[in-house]
Amino acid sequence: MAATYGRLVAIDVKPGSSSDSQSGLNLLKPTIYGRLAAEGCGRDVAFVVIHPSSNFFGHYLLGPLERRGRAILALNTRFAGNDVTLTMERCIQDLGAGIAFLRAEGYRRIVLLGNSGGGSLAAFYQSQAERLTITDTPDGRPIELSKEDLPPVEGLAMCAAHPGRAQVLTDWLDPSVTDETDMLAADPAARHVPPEERAAL
Secondary structure (H helix, E strand, O other): OOOOOOEEEEEEOOOOOOOOOOOHHHHHOOEEEEEEEOOOOOOOEEEEEEEOOOOOOOOOOHHHHHHOOOEEEEEEOOOOOOOOOOOHHHHHHHHHHHHHHHHHOOOOEEEEEEEEOHHHHHHHHHHHHHOOOOOEOOOOOEOOOOHHHOOOOOEEEEEEEOOOHHHHHHHHOOOOEOOOOOOOOEOHHHOOOOHHHHOOO
């Protein structure tokens, strides 16, 4: 029988823009969800594992950390399963809501576990929590973030983190495509070009 860890938590977050979701309900009252594995754990330290768009409810660190007496919150952003409308600036706002939830639960120290695509999200979050500089999203839309939205954490730990969505998605571009309107139009000589050589194409 499979083990289940933790309790489901629902956390209200600030509304975003009309492009955040196709669900009218989620636009009116956006909520994110997490799984808090904390049975038998004290309130000294809580870990948070999050990804911009993947569902981390079944994350492999839930059981091991809880068994070692360390609480862990596996948190989803409002963009779970939805890369199309994902905005990283909203993701850090969601992460801030999760951290505020843990503070309200009485956890004294919080550590972000930056796993996979959550690595760049965790680093981005803490950089803005320490010194908020963002006023617009990359497409020029204004975004209202406040220091209250982004309570800083006490630690970051990277665990098999990749260099970030922008770099990974750029590396996935196919340099052999010669016509974006024709899915079969490609230059075979341009296939399998190492990423560091793509800029010269």
